[in-house]
Each structure stands twice: as C-alpha cells, then as structure tokens.
Amino acid sequence: MIDNAANILLARVAEAYKAHFGIPPEAVAFAPGRVNLLGEHTDYNGGLVLPMPLRLGTAMAAGQGGTAGKLRVASADFESEEVRDLCENASDAWSDYVLGSFRNAPGLKEGSGLTAMVVSNLPMGAGLSSSAAIEVCTLRTADILFGTETDPVTVAKLARKVENEFVGMPCGIMDQFAVSVGEVAQAVFLDTRTLHHEPVPLPEGYSFLVVHSGASHKLTDGGYATRVAECQAACKALGVEALSNLDLDDMERIEALDEPLNRRARHIVTENDRVKRGAKTLEAGDAAAFANLMIASHHSQSADYAVSLPEIDRLVDGALAAGAIGARLTGGGFGGSIVVLVAAERLGDVRDTLTKNFPMVRVLTAA
Numbered sequence: 001m002i003d004n005a006a007n008i009l010l011a012r013v014a015e016a017y018k019a020h021f022g023i024p025p026e027a028v029a030f031a032p033g034r035v036n037l038l039g040e041h042t043d044y045n046g047g048l049v050l051p052m053p054l055r056l057g058t059a060m061a062a063g064q065g066g067t068a069g070k071l072r073v074a075s076a077d078f079e080s081e082e083v084r085d086l087c088e089n090a091s092d093a094w095s096d097y098v099l100g101s102f103r104n105a106p107g108l109k110e111g112s113g114l115t116a117m118v119v120s121n122l123p124m125g126a127g128l129s130s131s132a133a134i135e136v137c138t139l140r141t142a143d144i145l146f147g148t149e150t151d152p153v154t155v156a157k158l159a160r161k162v163e164n165e166f167v168g169m170p171c172g173i174m175d176q177f178a179v180s181v182g183e184v185a186q187a188v189f190l191d192t193r194t195l196h197h198e199p200v201p202l203p204e205g206y207s208f209l210v211v212h213s214g215a216s217h218k219l220t221d222g223g224y225a226t227r228v229a230e231c232q233a234a235c236k237a238l239g240v241e242a243l244s245n246l247d248l249d250d251m252e253r254i255e256a257l258d259e260p261l262n263r264r265a266r267h268i269v270t271e272n273d274r275v276k277r278g279a280k281t282l283e284a285g286d287a288a289a290f291a292n293l294m295i296a297s298h299h300s301q302s303a304d305y306a307v308s309l310p311e312i313d314r315l316v317d318g319a320l321a322a323g324a325i326g327a328r329l330t331g332g333g334f335g336g337s338i339v340v341l342v343a344a345e346r347l348g349d350v351r352d353t354l355t356k357n358f359p360m361v362r363v364l365t366a367a
C-alpha cells in the first residue's frame with residue numbers, strides 16, 4: 001500500500017512533528033483517500049460498492065507523553081494546534097476525527113498523554129474520504145504507538161464507529177473499508193452486509209480521473225442524514241429490513257411507494273444491480289460497458305436520489321462532451337467530485353478541455 005507519494009508525506013509529517021514538538025515521533029502512518037467507481041449510497045442499505053484507494057492521503061506522526069489525559073494535535077496544513085481532553089465529546093472541530101479514533105484505538109491506556117501531527121494532500125469536502133483517511137491513519141498510528149496489531153477489517157469497523165457514534169455521521173462502511181483494506185491501483189468489490197470483498201482489476205489502456213467540482217460538501221449538514229431517513233422510511237413501507245433485500249423483480253412494489261421514497265428505493269435497487277454488472281465488466285476488461293454503467297449511475301443519483309447539483313451535472317456532461325467515455329458523481333454528493341473514465345490517448349485532451357471550460361475544477365489522476 002505504501003508507495004512513493006505516501007513516503008514523501010510520511011517524511012514531511014515526521015519533520016513537521018519534530019519541528020513542532022521538539023522531539024522525533026515514536027510512530028508514523030499513512031492512509032489513503034478513495035474514489036468510488038460505482039455503488040453510491042448503497043452501503044448504509046446493506047448493498048454493493050466498488051471503491052478504489054487513491055495515492056493521495058493523510059499521514060500522522062505521534063508520540064506518547066505530554067500532559068496526562070490530553071491530546072495535543074497539530075496540522076501542518078492549517079498551521080494550527082488543538083488541545084483536547086481525551087474524555088471530551090466531539091465539538092465539530094477537525095480534531096474530532098483524531099480524538100475519536102484515539103479513544104477507540106485498542107491499547108489506549110487511561111491517563112495517557114498524546115501528541116500528534118497531521119499532514120494531508122487530500123482535498124477536504126471533495127468526496128474523497130478525507131475523514132476516513134484521518135481516522136484510519138490515526139488508528140494505524142495508534143497500533144504502532146501502543147504495540148497492538150489490529151487487522152484492517154477491524155480498523156475499518158472502528159473507524160466507522162468513530163463516524164457513527166463520536167462524530168455523529170450516519171454513514172455506511174464503504175469509505176473506511178476502502179481506505180483500510182483496499183490496495184492502490186485496484187478497485188475493491190465489497191458487499192457491505194457480509195463484508196465479503198474481492199479485488200477488481202482496472203481496464204487496461206484507460207484512466208480514471210477525479211475532478212473536484214470546486215463545490216465543497218459537508219455531509220454533516222443534513223442532506224445525507226435525510227437520505228438515510230428516507231431509506232429507512234421506504235424499508236418500513238415495504239416491510240423489509242434493508243433496501244438491498246430487494247432486487248429488480250420488486251420494482252412494481254417500489255414504484256407504488258409515495259414520492260420521493262419510490263425514487264430513493266429505485267436508485268438503491270438499480271445501483272446494486274449496476275455494481276454487480278460493473279464488477280463483471282471490469283473483470284472482463286470491458287471499459288465501454290463499465291462507462292455506460294457509470295453514466296446510468298449518475299442519472300440515477302441526479303434524478304432519483306437527488307444528491308447531485310446543476311454544476312455537477314454540467315461537469316459530467318462536459319467531461320463526456322470532451323471525449324471521456326464515462327463520468328459520474330462520486331462519494332456522498334451535494335458537491336464534491338466526479339470520476340471520469342478516459343481512454344489513455346484522450347487523457348490530455350479531456351484534462352485540458354475541462355480546465356479550460358470549468359475554471360473552478362481541479363483535475364487529479366486516480367489511476
């Protein structure tokens with residue numbers, strides 16, 4: 001998982017720690033961001049997802065010592081330090097993710113004092129799992145610091161617990177799983193109900209671009225929680241435990257639900273089907289078929305799940321018009337990034353056209 005880009009970040013964070021705290025760190029660790037190729041909002045419905053770790057990510061350097069019961073955590077990017085009581089609750093601060101993760105780390109001893117430095121090259125609010133990256137990175141650092149050996153699936157579950165129970169974000173497990181268990185340059189097919197997962201190869205001769213729309217999102221703002229509640233209401237109306245218990249054969253019952261529950265449920269059921277087919281098309285190296293599923297997924301997110309924005313829809317259309325074969329909103333939505341599938345020989349053209357026509361965007365290469 002650790003490649004050269006990660007090593008550069010690790011060296012930077014160790015240096016920043018030493019400059020800030022005056023001693024070398026006892027532990028350093030890295031965790032990547034992720035881009036989701038297909039399967040949006042299915043994870044908290046017991047469904048299927050197809051994310052991929054990025055080379056961009058977050059690194060932490062840390063040490064034990066300092067004031068007992070306190071966490072001093074600094075960010076080299078924000079040039080700020082926050083001092084938190086290790087017993088306190090979340091307070092809508094960036095340090096919540098670090099505090100919540102240390103508190104959930106196996107091996108944390110009562111009365112410990114901790115110091116930590118964070119650096120990241122992952123844009124925040126871009127739908128690329130900056131929160132999961134900082135949680136998993138903190139849990140990995142804690143493992144080294146406390147001499148524990150937490151397996152990657154447990155790390156993913158602990159990081160999700162931090163989101164759900166400490167930060168208060170009702171997300172599924174996709175992001176934490178992709179970040180903790182996934183491998184760079186491979187997608188991971190994950191059944192979020194059973195946690196059965198398999199690596200999926202990327203199509204040869206094609207690239208996935210991540211294009212940050214410039215519209216930042218904050219999933220704790222309420223739109224995400226509203227979708228979670230709508231899915232729960234649809235389950236109640238249909239008498240099922242999870243929307244992923246349904247499939248395309250149940251479409252008549254789904255269409256009979258009231259608005260907007262019918263559209264929300266339709267997105268989940270059709271999206272699960274697209275992920276199932278998408279994993280097979282990637283296994284078969286059929287980039288064109290995968291691209292069509294990406295486009296259908298975007299329409300479903302926009303029309304049925306209502307998590308896109310007009311500027312994101314324009315960006316998807318712009319990417320396709322520029323020569324990409326597939327494009328869709330990735331991540332939680334309400335802003336953030338799109339993921340674009342492009343033939344290698346068109347990469348330069350698509351990148352140039354997008355930056356010319358959409359000055360707000362930032363184009364990153366995913367793989």
Ligand code: GAF
Nearest residue numbers: 040041171172173174331332
């Ligand atoms: C966010 C959440 F954190 C994920 O769990 C997932 O629901 C995603 O939005 C939408 O697919 O990234």
